[in-house]
Amino acid sequence: MALNVATTPMRRPLGATGIEVSVLGLGAGPLGDARMSEADADALVGAALDEGVTLFDTAPSYGSSEERLGRALGARRRDAIIVTKGGYGVPGVADWTGDVIRLGIEAALRRLGTDVIDVFLLHSCDAWTLGRDDIAAELDRAKAAGKIRASGYSGENEALAAAVASRRFDVVECSVNVFDRASLGGAVAGAAAAGLGVLAKRPLANAPWRFESPPDAGDVRTYWERARAMSVDASPLGWTELSVRFAAFAPGVSAALVGTSRREHLEEAIAAVKRGPLEEGVERMLEERWRASGGEGWPGVI
Ligand SMILES: NC(=O)c1ccc[n+]([C@@H]2O[C@H](COP(=O)([O-])OP(=O)(O)OC[C@H]3O[C@@H](n4cnc5c(N)ncnc54)[C@H](OP(=O)(O)O)[C@@H]3O)[C@@H](O)[C@H]2O)c1
Structure with missing residues (x-):
C-alpha cells in the first residue's frame, strides 16, 4: 500500500555515518554548466534548501559545480550535506594515488569554501584501484583530521561489489532507475545490510x-534503448513521478540524486517523493517488464 504524504519520512540516516540526508538530493552537475547563470545556480540551490532538499552531489569533473555550490550555499552551508568526489585532477600529481586523494580533498575544500566535506567518494575507479592501501590510508587520515566525515565509492558493477565487500567505505553511490537495476538486490542490498549509506544516481x-x-x-542512448525494449506506459503517474518514487524508495537506498538545472523539475521531483513508494502492482509490472526484456543482463551505467 502506498504511504501518504503525512507518513512518508523526508529524511533518512545515511547508513551508519551519523549523517542525516533528505530522501531527495540535488545532483549538482548542471551547476557546472557555463550556460547556467550564477543567479540561476543560486536560485536553484536556495529553492532546494527552502523545500527541505539538503543533500547536494558534486564533483571536480562537473565544471565549476563545486565552486558554484559553495557560493550558492553561503551562510546556509550548515543546513547542507555536501557529497563530492575525487581521485584525479590535481595538476602535477598522478591520478589514483594517495597524494591525489590528500591534495584533492584540500583543493575541494577550497573550491567549496568549506572546512569539511560530508562525504568524499572515489569517483568511479576500477576494482584494483579500490584495493590500494595508500588511497585507503589517505581517506582514513582525512577522516581522522575532520576534513571529511565519511568516505565512499561511486561506480558500478564489479568495482561497486568490491567496494561494498572491502568494508573500507561508509557510503556507495550507484545508478538505480527503472532501466538500471543491476545493483538492486546485490550491491545495494549488501551495502545497506552492512550499514553503508546508499545514494541512487541517475534516478531518472x-x-x-x-x-x-x-x-x-x-x-543516455543506453537508457533510451532499454526504455524502448521495456515499453512501459508511465501513465497516469508520468515518467518523473514513476522514476523518482521507484529510485527513492528502492530497498536499501538512502537518497536519490536528481540532476536538474531547472527549478520546476526539482519541484516535480519533490512532489513525487512526497507521494511515497509506488503501488505494489506498479513495482511488479516494472520488474516483470525489466526481466522479460533481458534486464538481468544489463550492466550498471557508470
Ligand atoms: N559516476 C558518477 O559518480 C555519476 C554518474 C552520473 C551521475 N552522478 C550523479 O548523480 C546525479 C544524477 O544523475 P544524472 O544527472 O546523470 O541523471 P538523472 O538525474 O537521471 O537525469 C538528469 C537529466 O534529466 C533531466 N530532468 C530532470 N528532471 C526532469 C523532468 N522532471 N522532466 C524531464 N527531464 C528532467 C535533466 O535535465 P534538466 O536540467 O532540463 O532538468 C537532466 O538532463 C548527477 O547530477 C551526479 O551528481 C554521478
Missing part, C-alpha cells in the same frame, strides 16, 4: 523519454 535514467530518436550521448 537521464530522462530518455525526452528523445524521439536515439540520443548521441552513450549513457
